[in-house]
Amino acid sequence: MEHSPAFRQGRRRLLAAAPAMALLAAGCGRSAGAGRDRLTMWTFKQSHVKALDAAAAAFTAQTGTKLAIQAITPDDAFLTKVQAAARTNDLPDVIEVHANGDDLSFGGAGLLEDLAGAVGRSWLDTYLPQVRKDGAVTAAQYRDSLTEGSKTMGVKEGQRFSVPLTVGTFGIVYADRRRLASAGVTEPPATWEQFIDTLAAVHRTDPKRGGITIGVQQPSTALEWLMQPMAFGMLGKERFQALFGSDPSKGFASADGQRVLTEYGRVTPYWMPGTAAKSIDDADLSFAQGKSAFLVGGTFTLAFLAANGADPANIMTFPVPPPARAAIPGMQLSPFALTGLSVTRTSRRKDEAMAWLRFLSKPDVAADFGRAALDVPPNLLTGADREAVGPLLTTMLDSFGTGENAYNAGDTTYRPSLYDPGKVGAVLAGYTPLKSTGARQTGNHISSMIKSYWAEQ
Structure with a gap:
């Protein structure tokens, strides 16, 4: 699947470091998060921080779990930060990733938790049908990973290394x-x-x-x-x-x-x-x-x-x-996942991290996030939740379709x-x-x- 040239440029920087990160991950000893009093999350999108902070406040009020959200920009700085944290075993609990890109690269390198067993049908059904497989390793992606020099070496078919946070086309x-x-x-x-x-x-x-x-x-x-x-x-x-x-x-x-x-x-x-x-x-x-x-x-x-x-x-x-x-x-237009959420393998707060991912996937929370971030959420929104994203994002949602008559910019198989x-x-x-x-x-x-x-x- 292809994203915009800007996304691909950033992704190339991230994927280029995958073999090195695999070696770093192999040496992991102590788990990240030791001694922290809150769940930690990194994102490479500054425009998402305000919306994530608002969602985090609601999550804390509901669960008692506190969050610390940090933006590292641009993409190459984000990569450097991930590499450094992998060396010192100090990755955050949750990372926002380029979907179908660095999630697979980081996952194959051993840095991310396989979410396949935790993300069931009821969870996936909250998303638009077109993006429910995004973040999971398909048969074609697994075959590609076997190619010499592949940046996703180490993934296995059926693994899931992220769930969608934003979608688009x-x-x-x-x-x-x-x-x-x-x-x-x-x-x-x-x-x-x-x-x-x-x-x-x-x-x-x-x-x-x-x-x-x-x-x-x-x-x-x-x-x-x-x-x-x-x-x-x-x-x-x-x-x-x-x-x-x-x-x-x-x-x-x-x-x-x-x-x-x-x-x-x-x-x-x-x-x-x-x-x-x-x-x-x-x-x-x-x-x-x-x-x-x-x-x-x-x-x-x-x-x-x-x-x-x-x-x-x-x-x-x-x-x-x-x-x-x-x-x-x-x-x-057929949408595809642009960014996703991943849990790091070394997190000591996996249950809380998964609860945070699930919270963000709730339609009302996703709608509020989308409106604040001015980014299209991945959810199948209806009624008040659909109205909550605002007129511009609603217009974009109205342009989405499925099937033979929807143009899928991510399909390059032909x-x-x-x-x-x-x-x-x-x-x-x-x-x-x-x-x-x-x-x-x-x-x-x-x-x-x-x-x-x-x-x-």
């Missing part, structure tokens, strides 16, 4: 509500054509700040966050996946591929100047500071925007829409194993926003690349 468009209203737009576009018309209308009212941006410096973003959701809706699952398949006649040089590229190219006039050189953070800041009217990101983008001055009340969000005559006109989205995205960026190639040349180039990936496989 790519393909979320953020728009400045007031600027849209000034252009006569009060409702989110339901089709790609309406989206292009909305871009044009806002751009006309404010040519300097009325465009759209995305972190194209990480070229996989525009490919995976904007073009691919639109293409999935346009073509349907089978024909969309064929674009990346081993048959070149069905790839991006085909009629389907050219339809996708041509339609996607309609966004070209509305890119903000300099978009091709912007990192993900640069693009997000551009929107937060009012320098662009539209931003493409993921559900996880909201907290960053709010932390950098954007007013959530002035934000309209909607999923990347499919064209009007799409194969899947009512396309939805692509060749050596496929490089960054390199393919760079070719797409030459088409738009850079305008150095046309749809035909771009399709031929991408099809040739995908053919070579399959041949190497």
Whole structure:
């Protein structure tokens, strides 16, 4: 499963240390937590601390167990802290982790408790169906762990090293509500054509700040966050996946591929100047500071925007829409776990740690956490709990779906194993926003690349 480039960059740093951490874990002697008067937890997300503190206060009032929550940022500092604590046997009781990433790495290295026996059906049923397996070792993940040099070496099929804390997906468009209203737009576009018309209308009212941006410096973003959701809706699952398949006649040089590229190219006039050189953070800041009217990101983008001055009340969000005559006109997005909660193997407070994980999985607690953190909780929320997360997160929850007609950004099984989205995205960026190639040349180039990936496989 693939997350955003920013998440993958952080995860690579974490996973690179897995073999070393396995050696550290093997030497563990005394248990962490000795002499502590409270449960301890580390997170790598500063935006979660306030929400976790509020949940901790409620947990303490209910159980009497006190908590100490610490944020270590950025990701590389978090990794350094985990490594140092593993050496001194001083890991906290609970760690927030990248789901399906460092949870498996840390688990395979022997740093985390296997939760499979403790997390039963009644617990998992509180989560959205799409994320109930996240944090557990699947058959495919176990096979991958056996590969020489694997960063998840040591895991076993069926083990569970985390439970979901936040979920989400790519393909979320953020728009400045007031600027849209000034252009006569009060409702989110339901089709790609309406989206292009909305871009044009806002751009006309404010040519300097009325465009759209995305972190194209990480070229996989525009490919995976904007073009691919639109293409999935346009073509349907089978024909969309064929674009990346081993048959070149069905790839991006085909009629389907050219339809996708041509339609996607309609966004070209509305890119903000300099978009091709912007990192993900640069693009997000551009929107937060009012320098662009539209931003493409993921559900996880909201907290960053709010932390950098954007007013959530002035934000309209909607999923990347499919064209009007799409194969899947009512396309939805399939969520996956972004972060999870793990219990360290050396904790002396495992019962209290598990009680804390279970407490955070309660729908009402998860809803309050999500609202405070501006992050989508993993729970199957209904009624008052669903309303409690607030209108923006509710809109994101409404965009989630399951089944064949839901676009799953985490599913990469249809692509060749050596496929490089960054390199393919760079070719797409030459088409738009850079305008150095046309749809035909771009399709031929991408099809040739995908053919070579399959041949190497």
